[in-house]
Amino acid sequence: MFERPDVGERAVLVHIEFTAHDDVEDPDEFRELVTSAGVEPVVVVTGSRKQPSPRLFVGEGKLEEIRDAIAAYEADVVLFNHALSPSQERNIERELKCRVLDRTGVILDIFAQRARTHEGKLQVELAQLEHMSTRLVRGWTHLERQKGGIGLRGPGETQLETDRRLLRERIKSIHKRLEKVRRQRNQGRRARHRADIPTVSLVGYTNAGKSTLFNRLTTSTVYAANQLFATLDPTLRRLELPDIGPVVLADTVGFIRHLPHKLVEAFRATLEETTEASLLLHVIDCHDHRRDDNIDQVEGVLAEIGADEIPVLQVFNKIDLLDGFVPRIDRNEEGIPVRVWVSAVTGDGIDILFDAVVERLAEDVVHYFVLLGPTDGKLRALLHEAGSVLSEDHRDTGESVVEVRLQNRDWLQLLSRAGMKEHEVRLDESRA
Numbered sequence: 001m002f003e004r005p006d007v008g009e010r011a012v013l014v015h016i017e018f019t020a021h022d023d024v025e026d027p028d029e030f031r032e033l034v035t036s037a038g039v040e041p042v043v044v045v046t047g048s049r050k051q052p053s054p055r056l057f058v059g060e061g062k063l064e065e066i067r068d069a070i071a072a073y074e075a076d077v078v079l080f081n082h083a084l085s086p087s088q089e090r091n092i093e094r095e096l097k098c099r100v101l102d103r104t105g106v107i108l109d110i111f112a113q114r115a116r117t118h119e120g121k122l123q124v125e126l127a128q129l130e131h132m133s134t135r136l137v138r139g140w141t142h143l144e145r146q147k148g149g150i151g152l153r154g155p156g157e158t159q160l161e162t163d164r165r166l167l168r169e170r171i172k173s174i175h176k177r178l179e180k181v182r183r184q185r186n187q188g189r190r191a192r193h194r195a196d197i198p199t200v201s202l203v204g205y206t207n208a209g210k211s212t213l214f215n216r217l218t219t220s221t222v223y224a225a226n227q228l229f230a231t232l233d234p235t236l237r238r239l240e241l242p243d244i245g246p247v248v249l250a251d252t253v254g255f256i257r258h259l260p261h262k263l264v265e266a267f268r269a270t271l272e273e274t275t276e277a278s279l280l281l282h283v284i285d286c287h288d289h290r291r292d293d294n295i296d297q298v299e300g301v302l303a304e305i306g307a308d309e310i311p312v313l314q315v316f317n318k319i320d321l322l323d324g325f326v327p328r329i330d331r332n333e334e335g336i337p338v339r340v341w342v343s344a345v346t347g348d349g350i351d352i353l354f355d356a357v358v359e360r361l362a363e364d365v366v367h368y369f370v371l372l373g374p375t376d377g378k379l380r381a382l383l384h385e386a387g388s389v390l391s392e393d394h395r396d397t398g399e400s401v402v403e404v405r406l407q408n409r410d411w412l413q414l415l416s417r418a419g420m421k422e423h424e425v426r427l428d429e430s431r432a
């Protein structure tokens with residue numbers, strides 16, 4: 001699991017089935033989400049109703065039950081697995097004399113903890129502020145605010161003390177900054193591509209086992225790099241892979257069923273970095289009856305954020321839950337690994353997963369038409385020596401166009417041996 005500060009909060013969860021609706025949330029998933037947010041679920045109060053009560057969402061009897069649960073379990077917060085209106089949230093708080101957060105608030109808290117890029121952070125802050133602006137001011141004690149805690153963390157925290165006008169200004173200014181960040185983004189991304197070491201990003205539904213796999217891949221293997229990686233971010237680690245060299249492994253926030261509509265943008269922003277990955281490990285709980293539907297949804301979102309061009313290796317996790325299943329690699333017709341069956345918990349198959357990752361990264365070949373002048377003799381010789389030259393056209397100008405195909409890693413190595421930087425190489429773009 002994620003390492004996060006232990007705020008020691010204890011939560012009563014509330015999950016109600018509504019007979020008049022069919023969009024039922026999953027109570028187990030909610031428990032996982034709450035745990036992900038660093039809060040301890042101490043009890044789940046369940047019930048069923050035809051439809052929500054407009055004032056208190058639940059009935060008087062249920063409210064009494066929740067009040068008893070707060071006292072019995074000494075809970076700090078009540079978390080509803082539902083979207084509450086601001087006035088419902090306020091009314092329930094007043095009745096229970098305890099902090100109340102709805103499902104949107106819980107998810108936002110997770111996003112706030114995990115957003116990494118500048119844009120991601122802004123987008124999450126925006127969603128938090130917008131969510132909060134309708135919910136001011138509820139008189140939480142100063143102590144509670146200082147302590148932090150679910151729904152009180154993240155960049156928007158101090159905004160609780162400001163009035164609505166300031167909040168609106170802040171929202172406006174974030175919109176502006178987001179626009180600017182977006183304008184600069186594509187440019188920045190191109191530049192970063194050149195310098196960065198390859199990133200392998202774990203994506204998948206919440207509870208698929210991403211964090212478990214992340215820890216397994218980075219702590220218990222010979223490939224985990226010993227040297228400190230210049231980040232305090234627990235979701236980024238460096239590995240040294242045979243034949244590939246250094247690689248960054250990145251964990252991402254999990255997909256969530258029934259993501260509240262207004263959080264879709266914020267969620268995508270937390271995933272923004274994956275569009276720069278060299279390889280995606282799509283972690284899938286192979287034991288989950290919603291497996292195929294989950295895969296479709298993840299692929300759909302990846303396509304929407306423009307990450308569908310990135311090579312994907314599916315990791316079917318939790319094979320220990322399938323009887324007598326042994327780890328294996330599935331390959332496509334071209335012999336390329338497309339799926340690996342593993343258990344992150346037992347470690348079964350982790351070795352072949354590494355093999356498959358190395359194989360997929362090694363596939364990362366470049367195919368260029370390089371313009372070489374009289375002073376580029378060294379690079380030309382090295383490319384020939386490496387057997388990477390497919391064809392060569394000499395021009396009257398004394399230049400030649402050399403068609404090369406080789407692994408990106410080797411290409412970069414040859415450039416460095418030739419004393420050249422990648423941006424100094426002239427490519428014949430018309431023939432790329």
Ligand SMILES: Nc1nc2c(ncn2[C@@H]2O[C@H](COP(=O)(O)OP(=O)(O)OP(=O)(O)O)[C@@H](O)[C@H]2O)c(=O)[nH]1
Pocket residue numbers: 001032033036204205206207208209210211212213252253254255317318319320321342343344345346
């Ligand atoms: N049986 C079994 N359980 C696993 C395996 N991998 C993970 N789990 C369990 O599945 C649950 C979720 O694992 P996580 O690693 O937290 O999942 P995640 O995808 O990171 O979830 P989020 O952090 O919510 O996105 C935990 O209870 C794990 O112990 C596995 O290989 N086998």
